Amino acid sequence: MQRNSFVKMTKLPEVKGRIYYISSPVRQENLYAVYETTDRKFWTKLAKCNQAEFVKSGTEGKCIEARELIIALPESFVDYEPKALLKLFTEHMKQNYGTECIAALHHNKRKTNYHIHLIFSERKSLEEPIEKIATRNMFYDETGKHVRTKKEILGEDGQIRAGCKVVTKGEVYERNLFTTKNARFKNEGFLDEVKRSYTDLINLYVKDDKQKLKVFDRTGVYLPMKKIGKNNPKAEQIVVDNQIRTKWNLTVDSALVVGVPETQIMEVKRTQISQPASKSIKQNGRNPELFSQLIKLAVSTLEMLIRRILDIVSAKENLLPKEGASVGEKATKEVAEPTVPEGKKENVNPEHRAEKKVVIQAPERPKQSVLASKYLRLQEVHEKLVKQSKVIQSKKIDIEELEEEKSKLKGILQGRKRKEVEGKIEKAEVQLANMEQSRSAIVKSYGYKNIQEFMKDFHASKSEYEAYQQALVKYEKGVYGKPAESIKERLERYDKEVKERENSKQNTPVRPKDRGGR
Structure with missing residues (x-):
């Protein structure tokens, strides 16, 4: 039996703190190896860059400084040398996506979950920093926001308020060390792509075929189930959502067995679930109740197809x-x-064959x-x-x-x-x-x-x-x-x-x- 691979991705609002947590022997009881593709100063500069860009954008919420992959490994991988194993997985990420990484190889407390924490950057370092020079005096308030006039940063006493600053003409007011964020990492298909990539890598080193991983095909006929983590505030909602997804998957099983073409099932899924759900998310955000209604409608459509085929089969059987x-x-x-009839048996007389000089060769049985x-x-x-x-x-x-x-x-x-x-x-x-x-x-x-x-x-x-x-x-x-x-x-x-x-x-x-x- 094959099992599904599990690669989880999370956003990191404080990358330096997370790096310390996953790489510190003090914080990790079962830490086997740490591997870095660049020095720690890179992450400090990256965090500063992301925070500055976040302030400039005026976006609400938390600034995302980096992203993290948690990669579950087969337990048999403990037989491989930890540092070499971790280097293999980290360099695989850097080579495929051109991003800097830092990774740590762990076991949980009970030593039942062998896994890798891999942090990667969404930005690349520039070969040469891009510097912007002020063509006139520039004024910034306490929040770092650029304002038009000096008057906007003066206090009641006519002096520049604490926290405000002035960049005089000719000075560097902005210095970019990194590229913009790679939009590829925000794409919904990125995680599936990474899963497939790491699944192929893992399967190369799995010794027992029973431990080989298999990625769930999101483009297939089934709907994926959602994992419920510890202390998840949406646990009850996810349970209900998984129940309706299970109903679709079981109905798909019935459809496949009775003979509904897989292409027809995929058409129902595409037109009644995937497309309406995608359109609704873009317009109104995620709505679990609406998604459930879409699945119920699609299930009803499949049930009609199943019963129609069963009625046709039943009618034929009655005839x-x-x-x-x-x-x-x-x-x-x-x-x-096949048995060779007596009258059709070959004449095996050697003299007769010699006279006619005919060699009879029977066709090869398939x-x-x-x-x-x-x-x-x-x-x-x-x-x-x-x-x-x-x-x-x-x-x-x-x-x-x-x-x-x-x-x-x-x-x-x-x-x-x-x-x-x-x-x-x-x-x-x-x-x-x-x-x-x-x-x-x-x-x-x-x-x-x-x-x-x-x-x-x-x-x-x-x-x-x-x-x-x-x-x-x-x-x-x-x-x-x-x-x-x-x-x-x-x-x-x-x-x-x-x-x-x-x-x-x-x-x-x-x-x-x-x-x-x-």
């Missing part, structure tokens, strides 16, 4: 004989090995690929998933009917009946949750992370298995000089035999395991 489907599956699974050989087993798993998904959909319909019944029970006289219905709804919802968990457990028991991963493997193996079956037909045609009987023809021949026996008032025979033979 088939009761046992036809199961026998057809057996016929698909059990392809009869080989089944590893992926194709997995198909029959994966098909059985898929059948379990489909069966479970049908039960889940049935239970959802039951809950909807109970909800509708509850809505009709109004007034004091209907109170007792309403409580009974509420009890039934609560019981049904618990049963539904257990069914959905058991469905996920089916694919996990076979080593798959989720249903999407399983379905991709299932469709790929099915494609190769069908290609293998077609190759077999061509092979049989080459050996016997005529096309082999297809599965469809075998079914039709068998059904014809059954009807003939029924017409002659004979008992219907037990269906053979291999519909290709008698």
Whole structure:
């Protein structure tokens, strides 16, 4: 089983204090190594630059002096030399993004979390400082803000107030040591990019495949879950948000199993969740309640698609004989090995061959690929998933009917009946949750992370298995000089035999395991 990588990013309003905290043996009980790409004076100058720019911008809130990545490592990495390991990860950041870094390698108190704190700058040092020279006297008030006239910084006594300053003509009034902040680090996709980059790096050094990391694909069909940190004031809100996200993810599982195309699921996610949410955030900021409503609407759309496909499948099944489907599956699974008829056997007389000087070489029998050989087993798993998904959909319909019944029970006289219905709804919802968990457990028991991963493997193996079956037909045609009987023809021949026996008032025979033979 693979696990998701965890790389967290935070903003630092006081970079010097944070550097001391992560790199000090006094503050850190389990500090193994510290690595720096530049000297400590760089961070002092950087903090001063950021604070000056922040004041100049007039922005409210806190000044962000730097950013920090917290990178969780597999526990097996304790076997690597700490200084070399930390240098590898820090230089990886500097080389990829051209930024100065300072990093520390830690363990938590219980030594269960091996991790790196990596602080990086959003600005680069200039090769030559940019100096601005005053072309006239310039006046600054106590806050450092530039004012137009000297009068604005004078006190009642006519003297310059304490904290105010004057830069005379010809003096340097501004000296820039750094570039502007790199907007790339503020981009929403930056953290995902860093996660993928470090995941690839970590997987190069992981010895056990079970410890390999995998980044959650935010562009995929599922919605990511939010982590709840300690003492998070929004913990309850995040719990509710994760519940609605889970509902979407479980509905996606049902859609994938019954056959809703992944492209169609992605279209629903894009048009009903991603785009409206992005537009709303730009206009009104983040609104958890609105986001939940968007997901609920998208879930309803997926439910409609699922039920439409199930109705189509059910209609087709009703048109088939009761046992036809199961026998057809057996016929698909059990392809009869070709046997050479007596009349078609090759003449093995050496003299006869010598006279005609003909060398007969039979065509090579096609080989089944590893992926194709997995198909029959994966098909059985898929059948379990489909069966479970049908039960889940049935239970959802039951809950909807109970909800509708509850809505009709109004007034004091209907109170007792309403409580009974509420009890039934609560019981049904618990049963539904257990069914959905058991469905996920089916694919996990076979080593798959989720249903999407399983379905991709299932469709790929099915494609190769069908290609293998077609190759077999061509092979049989080459050996016997005529096309082999297809599965469809075998079914039709068998059904014809059954009807003939029924017409002659004979008992219907037990269906053979291999519909290709008698």
